[in-house]
Amino acid sequence: MAQLANVHPATVSRALNNVSYVKPETKARIIAAAAELNYHADVFARSFKKGIRYTIGVVVPNVHMTIFDDIIQCIETKARALGYYILFCHTNDDPEIEAQCLNRLRAGFVDGIIIASTGQNNALLREIHLQGIAIVQIVRNHDEKLSSVVSDYEEACYKAVHYLYDKGCREIALINGPSLGRFAIKPYKTRYEGYKRAVNELGLRAICEFTDGVINSFASGVSCAKKLLDENPETDAIMTAVDVYGMAALRLLRERNIKVPDKIKVVSLTGYSVGNLLERSLTSFELSAKEIGDSATQIVIEEIEAKADNKPLVRHLTFAATLSERESS
Amino acid sequence: MAQLANVHPATVSRALNNVSYVKPETKARIIAAAAELNYHADVFARSFKKGIRYTIGVVVPNVHMTIFDDIIQCIETKARALGYYILFCHTNDDPEIEAQCLNRLRAGFVDGIIIASTGQNNALLREIHLQGIAIVQIVRNHDEKLSSVVSDYEEACYKAVHYLYDKGCREIALINGPSLGRFAIKPYKTRYEGYKRAVNELGLRAICEFTDGVINSFASGVSCAKKLLDENPETDAIMTAVDVYGMAALRLLRERNIKVPDKIKVVSLTGYSVGNLLERSLTSFELSAKEIGDSATQIVIEEIEAKADNKPLVRHLTFAATLSERESS
């Protein structure tokens, strides 16, 4: 490349990056040569030299049938616009896989990490952060020392109970994910808190089932719904932590020929757009995947680019969920 | 690091990579020092030196509510097991975004690319391939000069017609994506061919609607279904190219109070697991996301690692779709 244009590689770099003045005719010669050879500067080598990878690791539990499919698209779009790539990892909520992914990412491949963590690798995450890699938690804020972008699950769940109460429901049940003990995952825990707050306030009975094992499993949602109805035949509303559980509830209710919403109302607390695509559409508290994805990306890149200035930048953002009322309530 | 263990960096490299014999006590000293400093070799620098990126670019239209959410998880799992990362890009089926993504990927960041392309950047893809980057097409085989892993859409669609015919349907309609003209996308085109083959063979009338604009749009699926029913009130079966269109059909049929499957049967031709999570579950010809994802990853990595041997390795794999009979038919 350099020899074709008859200049020094340094000049090629200067010309192609518009980084310092190059004599117009030299520049023209370089550009012509680049076109002829179909030359593309090796971005990898540049990143290596400059110490910036222009890459963000995104670590999420799953994208299949979860809000993360939407969030990851928003992250990628935003990152691309800002000149960054996305390195994608999914953990299935297995702490070991998560640690494995994080350890590979830290080894020089990314400038920053956006993660919805299991909460079991906080120490590792802090270590990686200290090493100089920007970190933003999304959806699950397991460590307040690290930036986070989440929804207000407590409030959404609290409001959902009130919403159903106002509709006349008095036996309001919750199908939730792991929210107690060592393996509790933050948003489930917080939803449970919002649920209890509302239920206590309104003098209702708490009826709660926790899916165990695999998170976001339809089958697990169905068995929770079964157990719920068998043990609490008076139930007149079912709130579910995520859409897939809501779909599971709708499914079981149809099998049992229980009219929705007349007899039992169903509300999902993590609406992602599937709720509106159903035969009987699902009322839900919608998170804005775009708000979460966009701001997480923004924050992680700001943190990356502030590194030079050595400002510590830990920020916490919380978005409200908005009620989308549909047919199931 | 090297000075703490009191050895040359080269020795550190040898010890940590087990690449040549190092005196046990030296090695022990190095490992101890690495542990103390929490040292992780910079994989990026290594990749740079060795000319291998251990990274695969994955370019797909969308992951939200499409089979690609599943495929990309399978690719990532497989790639991780084989020591590769996934760089994720989504194009929204916009040829310009696709070109932009490809041009960034080619600039030294990946050893290989797995793509479900729009079909509008074949020349660019070949150029990138010639440049030495392995390429495997998934789901959409727009260029036979490049490896591909697809399902047999023609056959699946052909079989679906027969399946419905055998159930007594005589007015079998198809809601399809772009399958004609310059912007046709391969699997839609192939499904259409399978449809026509079966319909001709059975002496049926072809009733076909094509969604335009955004692929995989629920709203577009609903309007196709509307048009279909308005213009062909005798319709007794609706086949849809993808699950989202199937859901759209189910939705509209419920709104119109048309009994499924008694009056009209619905079959999706790209089952991904949502079909089984619905109130009325959706019969579909299931693609194996795992088969496609795993083998695409395998092939692209084989192609990458064969590069050294300079063997040209273009392979085409076709998997059959399997019928999952559910409530909608």
Place this chain on the structure above:
DNA sequence: CTGAAAGCGCTTACAG
């Protein structure tokens, strides 16, 4: 305005 040199953090023939 542009060349020559140094260097990003590793790996790998080459010596010894």
Place this chain on the structure above:
DNA sequence: CTGAAAGCGCTTACAG
């Protein structure tokens, strides 16, 4: 068995 050197493909102060 391990050091010293070269080099992956760029960028960027430093000269001139």
